């Protein structure tokens with residue numbers, strides 16, 4: 447993609463987009479506790495977006511994870527199924543795809559899909575470096591880049607904080623030299639939150655990735671307010687608890703309030719809970735199915751719950 451302009455879809459440059467966004471800020475989505483309205487806006491295609499605080503670039507609030515779902519090896523039908531998911535993702539207006547060297551063959555699967563789709567211009571590539579010895583970081587990033595077939599990554603995250611002291615200086619240097627656009631750190635399932643908090647307070651990272659869902663809400667206590675205070679974008683992994691949350695909820699009818707926020711599935715309820723938090727930039731659900739992908743992208747449209755409804759959603763789901 448052209449990394450110097452905000453790509454908000456065919457025919458939209460940054461200036462056009464900003465004009466559209468300023469006119470369409472969703473006041474109804476502004477939780478009561480927020481000091482100022484989060485920059486949740488609708489693009490002309492109707493997808494809700496949030497700005498990356500360090501740059502102002504807009505991202506749709508739903509992205510695509512690839513752990514397990516895209517680890518399909520050389521299985522040709524499975525590779526085509528993943529390509530169909532990626533195609534549907536871009537058709538729906540999606541941009542951010544997240545992966546890691548830890549995810550088996552997910553990186554070559556992404557590369558296969560991007561090549562089949564002739565390198566979609568809207569792509570926002572989010573990768574990770576996952577090696578304890580920082581001296582091996584550059585070679586790993588280069589191998590990842592070759593798997594994806596992209597000229598450079600948009601975002602590089604230190605996976606699970608592994609060797610972060612060694613990796614961050616190199617990533618900042620790559621960013622300064624234009625070989626990356628953003629630097630981040632990832633964690634999941636509440637692991638090493640105290641250390642993550644220390645990094646967020648002391649390092650000039652652009653992104654943090656962490657777990658948040660209707661049942662795992664620890665990040666709401668300190669990390670999400672800190673991200674807002676420090677101007678750090680937030681990617682949310684495991685919005686469905688790797689599917690367990692949806693399996694658990696499937697036994698129950700949708701509550702009446704789901705229709706008030708335009709949700710016709712538990713998946714959309716779970717995603718709208720996550721992306722309505724004002725600190726959250728983008729949730730990254732993973733799926734191997736086009737029908738699920740379309741359902742998930744539907745959560746980036748329409749109304750979001752306010753603070754009172756968010757609290758009720760968490761309470762009601764915990765009580766099920």
Ligand SMILES: NC(=O)c1ccc[n+]([C@@H]2O[C@H](COP(=O)([O-])OP(=O)(O)OC[C@H]3O[C@@H](n4cnc5c(N)ncnc54)[C@H](OP(=O)(O)O)[C@@H]3O)[C@@H](O)[C@H]2O)c1
Nearest residue numbers: 511512513632634683684685686687688689713731732734
């Ligand atoms: N430390 C880290 O950096 C870290 C850790 C964990 C995860 N992550 C990232 O976060 C992403 C998401 O987390 P996750 O993969 O653990 O799990 P998740 O997104 O919470 O759940 C994925 C599961 O939900 C199912 N699913 C998706 N959409 C659905 C729908 N609409 N209806 C019913 N089922 C649906 C998928 O099955 P189907 O294939 O059948 O749709 C899949 O089994 C990962 O893929 C990865 O990119 C990062």
